[in-house]
Structures are given as structure tokens and as C-alpha cells.
Amino acid sequence: MSIGPAWYLGLAAVLFALGAIGVMVRRNVLVMFMCIELMLNAANLTFVTFSRVLGDVGGQSLVFFVLVVAAAEVVVGLGVVVAIFRRRASTTADDLHEMLG
Amino acid sequence: MNALVAATIPDAVTFAVCAVVVLSGGIGVVTSRNPVHAALSLVMTLFGVAVLFIEQHAYFLAAVQVIVYAGAIVVLFLFVIMFLGVDREEDLRAEPLRGQRPLALVLGAISLAGVLALSATANWVTGAHKVAGGLTAGHHTDTFLLGKSIFTTYLWAFEITAALLVIAVVGAVVLARRPSSTRDEGSPTPATERDGGPVPAGEPAAAPNEPAAVPNEPAAAPGSHEKVEVAR
Numbered sequence: 001m002s003i004g005p006a007w008y009l010g011l012a013a014v015l016f017a018l019g020a021i022g023v024m025v026r027r028n029v030l031v032m033f034m035c036i037e038l039m040l041n042a043a044n045l046t047f048v049t050f051s052r053v054l055g056d057v058g059g060q061s062l063v064f065f066v067l068v069v070a071a072a073e074v075v076v077g078l079g080v081v082v083a084i085f086r087r088r089a090s091t092t093a094d095d096l097h098e099m100l101g
Numbered sequence: 102m103n104a105l106v107a108a109t110i111p112d113a114v115t116f117a118v119c120a121v122v123v124l125s126g127g128i129g130v131v132t133s134r135n136p137v138h139a140a141l142s143l144v145m146t147l148f149g150v151a152v153l154f155i156e157q158h159a160y161f162l163a164a165v166q167v168i169v170y171a172g173a174i175v176v177l178f179l180f181v182i183m184f185l186g187v188d189r190e191e192d193l194r195a196e197p198l199r200g201q202r203p204l205a206l207v208l209g210a211i212s213l214a215g216v217l218a219l220s221a222t223a224n225w226v227t228g229a230h231k232v233a234g235g236l237t238a239g240h241h242t243d244t245f246l247l248g249k250s251i252f253t254t255y256l257w258a259f260e261i262t263a264a265l266l267v268i269a270v271v272g273a274v275v276l277a278r279r280p281s282s283t284r285d286e287g288s289p290t291p292a293t294e295r296d297g298g299p300v301p302a303g304e305p306a307a308a309p310n311e312p313a314a315v316p317n318e319p320a321a322a323p324g325s326h327e328k329v330e331v332a333r
Contacts, residue, residue: 024205
């Protein structure tokens, strides 16, 4: 039999915390996007684990939808980054302070 | 701990190796100075998670994870990184916002501790089993069950994701399209303005898109490396 679910959940929690720290720490917008992907993967791992524990296919379906939404999010997000780069020639979040009051 | 003992040796070894791969990849994403290295570390994490999916008998999702995430999303990241030419090393020691990093570490540790405490103390296997259809029903594969679930129970959500993808594609095209020649402020901003330096007087304000950045370049020659970045 496989490893117990607690190990998977612990690993997912650590991965999620890593992604959250990355979003808070990094200043490159592209790397921040990658850290968001880390968090999404942690959530996916949790979904699959609970899907196995509960014997329910719903968790796997949800992972499928998360994948789709992640793809859409990355497409739009990178489009925004490219559009910003046209104007500011920078992908650093600190330089994007035009909307300061 | 009981569960680990009950597991077979190959399962335990697989999980341990994948956990190391996933976490080192994640640390690589967070700490890499070069965005390209961060993207490659992300690939490592995604493969580790895919193997963990296989370990939990989610074979279809593992394949989709590799194809969609590692094959499409990361390639999109790499494409944008290299297209924008931002694949230079970033100085991670500079800390423009004072106290940001310790605070971020503290917040991350708090959230991790919260999640772990929650999963350790709460009764986390709750709810009814097999609400959306059993995962081990009969001798069907997970792909069959997942497809049946998506095309029956979650059909409406599936249709909505189709609309979402179309909207995302249209939005990306609109965002990435170069503005037409009627614009005057949508032109590629020369790097001199960003640095606060004087914009050359002879800047062709309504010049066609592509050459607009080029004539400025010699005028902005002795500048910092943002200009070099634009030139790339």
C-alpha cells in the first residue's frame, strides 16, 4: 500500500508555504508567477490525496479544472507582463508604482 | 508514522525521493537569481508532483501534469523570459523594502504551522465518501472515471472552462497586440524616460512601432543596463 495521506498533506503544506514565501519575497513578476504555480501544485497534491483517501473522483476532477484555470491564468498574466514590459522595460514589481496615489 | 511502516519499501522510497525533488525544486524557484534557472527548478517540482500523482494512482492527471504544466506552461514562461530578455541575474541581496524578507519568512512559517496543526489535530477525513462517483468502482481505470465525472457531473463547469479558455486567448491576443498607429502613448517607452533622464527632443512620437525603439538607442547610449536590456 502507499504512504499514508498525512505525509502527502505535510509535503503539500510545505510546498504551499514555499510558494507563499516566494510570492512575498521575490520582486521579479515572472518568478512570482512561478511561485503561484508552486502553490497551485500544492493544492493539486492535496486534492489528489483526499481523492484517494475518500475514494472519490471529485478531487481528481477538480485538479483537472485547476490545471485549466492555471493555464488561462498564466496566458493572461504573461500577456500583462509583456504589455507592461513594452512601457516600462522592466519586470520588477517595485518599478510598477505608477498607480501610487 | 504507522502508515509509513505499513507502506511497502518501494512506495516509501518513491515518496521520499519525490519529496526531496519537489522541495528542492521549490527552493530553487524561490532562491534562483536567474529566472531561467527558476523555470527549470519549476520543471523539477512539476515532475516530482507528477510522480506523486502516479504513486496515488492518478495516472491521467500525472500525464496531463507533465504535458500541460511542464510541456506548455513552463515553455510559455521560458518563451516570455527569453523574449523579454530578462534572463540576467538578479541581485537577491538588495532589499528595497526593509524588513520584507523576515516578515515573509515569519508569515510563511505561521501559515505552514497553521496548516500542519490543523491537519494534525482536526478530523480531516470528513464528509461522505464517493459523492461525485467512486474512484475504485469496478475495474474501471481512473481515466474512465475521471472522464465520466467531467462529462456528466461536472459538464457545466467543463463548458465554462471552454469559455474561460477562449476568453483567455482573446485577452492574451489583445494584450500582446501592438497598438495601432493612432496611439501616441502606447508606443514602446524609451528607457530614458524610465530613468528620469531627458527624453531626446528628436524622438519620433508617432513613428511606426518597430523602429521607434531603435533611433533612441544611440541617443541613450551611455546609460545603465536597463537600456541594454531594451536593446536586446
